[in-house]
Amino acid sequence: xxxxxxxLALHLLLRRWILRKPRSRLPLPPGPRGxxxxxxxxxxxxxxxxxxxxxxxxxxxxxxxxxxxHLCVVASDASSARAFLKTADAQFAHRPDPISxxxxxxxxxxxxxxDATPTWKHMRKLCSFHLLGGKALADWAPTRRAEYRRLVDAxxxxxxxxxxxPIFDLLICTLANVVGTIVIGGRVFDDHGDxxxxxxxxxxxxxxxxxxxxxxxxxxxxxxMDLQGIRSKMLGVHKRFDALLTRLFEExxxxxxxxxxxxxxxxxxxxxxxxxDGATISDVNVRALICxxxxxxxxxxxxxxxxxxxxxxxxxxxxxxxxxxxxxxVGRDRLLDESDIPKLPYLxxxxxxxxxxxxxxxxxxxxxxxxxxxxxxxxxxxxxxLLVNVWAIGRDPAVWENPLAFDPDRFLPGGKGERYxxxxxxxxxxxxxxxxGRRSCVGKLVGMLFVQCLVGTLAHAFDWELPEGEEEIDMExxxxxxxxxxxxxxxxxxxxxxxxxxx
Ligand code: HEM
Numbered sequence: 033x034x035x036x037x038x039x040l041a042l043h044l045l046l047r048r049w050i051l052r053k054p055r056s057r058l059p060l061p062p063g064p065r066g067x068x069x070x071x072x073x074x075x076x077x078x079x080x081x082x083x084x085x086x087x088x089x090x091x092x093x094x095x096x097x098x099x100x101x102h103l104c105v106v107a108s109d110a111s112s113a114r115a116f117l118k119t120a121d122a123q124f125a126h127r128p129d130p131i132s133x134x135x136x137x138x139x140x141x142x143x144x145x146x147d148a149t150p151t152w153k154h155m156r157k158l159c160s161f162h163l164l165g166g167k168a169l170a171d172w173a174p175t176r177r178a179e180y181r182r183l184v185d186a187x188x189x190x191x192x193x194x195x196x197x198p199i200f201d202l203l204i205c206t207l208a209n210v211v212g213t214i215v216i217g218g219r220v221f222d223d224h225g226d227x228x229x230x231x232x233x234x235x236x237x238x239x240x241x242x243x244x245x246x247x248x249x250x251x252x253x254x255x256x257m258d259l260q261g262i263r264s265k266m267l268g269v270h271k272r273f274d275a276l277l278t279r280l281f282e283e284x285x286x287x288x289x290x291x292x293x294x295x296x297x298x299x300x301x302x303x304x305x306x307x308x309d310g311a312t313i314s315d316v317n318v319r320a321l322i323c324x325x326x327x328x329x330x331x332x333x334x335x336x337x338x339x340x341x342x343x344x345x346x347x348x349x350x351x352x353x354x355x356x357x358x359x360x361x362v363g364r365d366r367l368l369d370e371s372d373i374p375k376l377p378y379l380x381x382x383x384x385x386x387x388x389x390x391x392x393x394x395x396x397x398x399x400x401x402x403x404x405x406x407x408x409x410x411x412x413x414x415x416x417x418l419l420v421n422v423w424a425i426g427r428d429p430a431v432w433e434n435p436l437a438f439d440p441d442r443f444l445p446g447g448k449g450e451r452y453x454x455x456x457x458x459x460x461x462x463x464x465x466x467x468x469g470r471r472s473c474v475g476k477l478v479g480m481l482f483v484q485c486l487v488g489t490l491a492h493a494f495d496w497e498l499p500e501g502e503e504e505i506d507m508e509x510x511x512x513x514x515x516x517x518x519x520x521x522x523x524x525x526x527x528x529x530x531x532x533x534x535x
Pocket of ligand 1 (some may be wrong): 143144145156164324325328329330332333336390391393396397398399465466467468470471472473474475476478479480483
């Protein structure tokens, strides 16, 4: 009897195997074979964006590689980015589940790491409508203006004290205060105060921890060992962050009455928790979303501004030309304002060039598919991670002449980059620092404004000088998810406008 059952089972298995539908006749994209167990991990290393660009030069703009136990496809030029982010956008609109992000994303109940679920869609919609898009952007302009002015004050104080400006740190404080004010109704960094210092440390732990290379992300079966201790460290950061957010959130709910008539973003989310088609945002979603806005909304723009300044300090003629333009339009008696930007084409070109050469998220965030698909003549099995190398796309010599040079002129009328729009309105995928498609950056309008207004204000209001003996700027990037300068930029700022401008 036992033998007959075994035979029957074997027969059924064999039949299923013979009759099975081939998953696809198409091949996987080409790519390096790598080594047993690790796959191509040793080839990718910590500077993944540049190593992957080198591999793409050999294997092609769409390649596949195994990283530990995960299959990845990488798109490295404009047409392959279009194939994934336009043609196959819906299939690849999900996110993988990296272990190092699990706790800080509240088990992926945030916006940035969630799959493309109805709740994700509703959170995105509320962000665009009440915080990061059109009318909301205009409504929050006074908050941004007040924080830019505080930044200028801080720079003047450093000048008076004869100290150099730690540009990146000050930018993070400025943007975290903007986000804090519009999202939860309060600034988070002050010059003094235990609370704000704690917040600053947590934010920086969260950003650096999230960008670390974690073995467990590539080998889920041994992730529980937490060999590098990253997960326990991130859990600690998450618990501290959550305790603070929970308290802020509870206080926020208690003081709701005092904001009647002037609701902040969280008030608006709480009032619209259920979408028209029934998707519901929970209190945990709200906390996870606040966390997203602080991390995605501060680091990214600060990275781009710091790099753009480093490039201009290396090329002082560009800085001088920008100062001439801003002075001609804004004058010497007031600070630059967001409303001046449309009249400042060179400023716009400088910022585009900063974003092209130094996109803050060089491989975007990883995308993920839940179904088999066929893209550009290749078979991509389900559960494949997709990386789009926007760093390589912005440096593609087939598109950009002299791609490594910092040359804003390329974006001016008559330049070859004139038709490229970083916000994606050109639809040609050759310059996508904010990503593209349904998962593209939900904060791109405000991100672009932050970058333009901060670069413009700092160039217009100050002359800049590198510390003596440090004239050679280190242009190495710190490896990770975001791409900040490895050595933070420090320079002396000297006010250059009439005293009335700073009052
Ligand atoms: C220069 C500034 C910025 C750059 C270069 C940038 C870039 C990006 C990129 C490349 C992505 C991933 C796109 C993808 O995976 O397809 C992204 C996602 C995201 N960004 Fe930004 N970003 C910037 C500013 C901001 C700001 C200011 C905010 C909010 C205040 C923000 C919020 C987000 C969020 C929430 C996501 C996740 C969207 C989703 O998964 O649906 N970003 N950003």
